[in-house]
Amino acid sequence: MRLKNYINGQWVESRSSQVLDVRNPATDEVLAEVPLSTIDEVGEAIKAARDGFEQWRQTPPLTRARYLFRLKDLLEERLEEISRLLVQEHGKTLAEARGEVRRGIENVEVASGIPSLMMGSNMEDIAKGIDCESIRQPIGVFCVIPPFNFPFMVPLWFVPYAIACGNTCIVKPSEQVPLSQNILFQTMHEAGFPRGVVNLVNGAKEAVDALLESDEVNGASFVGSSAVARYVYQKAAVHGKRAQCLGGAKNFLVVMPDADLDTAVDGIIGSAFGCAGERCLAGSIVLPVGDVYEALKAKLVQASSQIKVGNGLDERVDMGPVISRRHRDRVLGYIENGVEEGARLLLDGRKLDGDGLRNGWFVGPTIFDEVRPEMVIANEDIFGPVLGIIKVRDLDEALRIIDANPYGNATAIFTGSGKWAREFKYRVRCGMVGINVGVPAPMSFFTFTGWKGSFFGDLHAHGRDAIEFFTEKKVVTVRWV
Ligand code: NAD
Numbered sequence: 001m002r003l004k005n006y007i008n009g010q011w012v013e014s015r016s017s018q019v020l021d022v023r024n025p026a027t028d029e030v031l032a033e034v035p036l037s038t039i040d041e042v043g044e045a046i047k048a049a050r051d052g053f054e055q056w057r058q059t060p061p062l063t064r065a066r067y068l069f070r071l072k073d074l075l076e077e078r079l080e081e082i083s084r085l086l087v088q089e090h091g092k093t094l095a096e097a098r099g100e101v102r103r104g105i106e107n108v109e110v111a112s113g114i115p116s117l118m119m120g121s122n123m124e125d126i127a128k129g130i131d132c133e134s135i136r137q138p139i140g141v142f143c144v145i146p147p148f149n150f151p152f153m154v155p156l157w158f159v160p161y162a163i164a165c166g167n168t169c170i171v172k173p174s175e176q177v178p179l180s181q182n183i184l185f186q187t188m189h190e191a192g193f194p195r196g197v198v199n200l201v202n203g204a205k206e207a208v209d210a211l212l213e214s215d216e217v218n219g220a221s222f223v224g225s226s227a228v229a230r231y232v233y234q235k236a237a238v239h240g241k242r243a244q245c246l247g248g249a250k251n252f253l254v255v256m257p258d259a260d261l262d263t264a265v266d267g268i269i270g271s272a273f274g275c276a277g278e279r280c281l282a283g284s285i286v287l288p289v290g291d292v293y294e295a296l297k298a299k300l301v302q303a304s305s306q307i308k309v310g311n312g313l314d315e316r317v318d319m320g321p322v323i324s325r326r327h328r329d330r331v332l333g334y335i336e337n338g339v340e341e342g343a344r345l346l347l348d349g350r351k352l353d354g355d356g357l358r359n360g361w362f363v364g365p366t367i368f369d370e371v372r373p374e375m376v377i378a379n380e381d382i383f384g385p386v387l388g389i390i391k392v393r394d395l396d397e398a399l400r401i402i403d404a405n406p407y408g409n410a411t412a413i414f415t416g417s418g419k420w421a422r423e424f425k426y427r428v429r430c431g432m433v434g435i436n437v438g439v440p441a442p443m444s445f446f447t448f449t450g451w452k453g454s455f456f457g458d459l460h461a462h463g464r465d466a467i468e469f470f471t472e473k474k475v476v477t478v479r480w481v
Pocket of ligand 1: 148174209228231450
């Protein structure tokens, strides 16, 4: 099956001669072919979005919300179908895929509140007989450029808010995992959005560049690695667009001596090995404080060695493969680097055998002890199931290590003490903080607040920031004589 683009309310075959295979990472089976759309095709999508804008912005917010209600109902009906497809295109487990679809739908739910969310403010008598009002207006056309790791959910961090606010948009899915976006757009087609409101263009760098260089596109929402996030942010700025660019991560998990160890171990393992470590909120380094170190280490290794690796469609499996052969080799490269730099392997994910693992890109849970802050594995975004342990003396030392890291997406502390928790929350320079929670993922009605090298922009994804990002303010000062 060769995937189509969705432009101006219609499915259209791409004319591109460049095509990639979409492979199931658990079996290496080819699931579909994805075209890398040409600059002209991107231009057609931009034109459709631009042509659809005026009528859509004049559609009352309540009516716009009703399309989203319909979309939500249709997505609920297809939850299982989408989840199974996600497992096949991405490799995550069914439970993880269902969670992803649920989180995606929640953004549609929240954006359905647009009549309240988009209200402005006003004040009488700012001077004698003069009133003032501040209103929010849609801006125009937005593009959405997601990464491979949450193929269904990440576009929904942006699209529902963009269109609820009265903009039109174009999604360029990750070329590695375009299938669940194909279903999302089929569902949006069924929901009956007017022509040009939502458009899908398959492709890669060339398509992204065409979107960013177009004067007809007003803004960009990007999620991916920090190097590309920075590039997209800079290019968007050069071409006069607003941009929110979410980048990579290196997340540290602190365990205080007074932590409940079972809660900490569950939280750390779920964080480090959930979605095979391919989450921007994945815990990557554990910082045990003082004498909790030995007991924590033993429990972590014991629990991690029970994780069942395999094809995510099997409900007994806890962890699926990583996305591709190339990415598997990259993760294995980091493990080799850790060994060369002198970290001690407590659990070696390279040693995997078992039925059904031969054709896929599997890496088992891997734990390194005696990691030092200056090592490569302590600093870089590995994006695989590799966890390092750096023993620290006290909370100050833990905070210094976290602070020195260029990323600032998420972090967590495990403790029984409100005092430690408050101090950590107050001082740590990261945007998303868990207290006895290993994956502190904000729900859709809060914002997704990466800091430092994990984010380029001012207004973050979903929550209130989304309404700010997808609207422009206009202030009207009124005197009637
Ligand atoms: P990536 O940067 O390789 O690709 C992301 C998107 O950018 C894709 O759609 C891709 O087609 C496009 N792209 C890739 N190279 C490009 C280039 N040179 N020019 C223009 N466009 C380009 O990221 P990925 O490997 O798909 O995703 C994994 C990364 O995403 C990890 O670093 C992870 O931490 C990050 N991530 C961050 C968050 C967050 O919220 N901060 C969430 C999920 C994933």
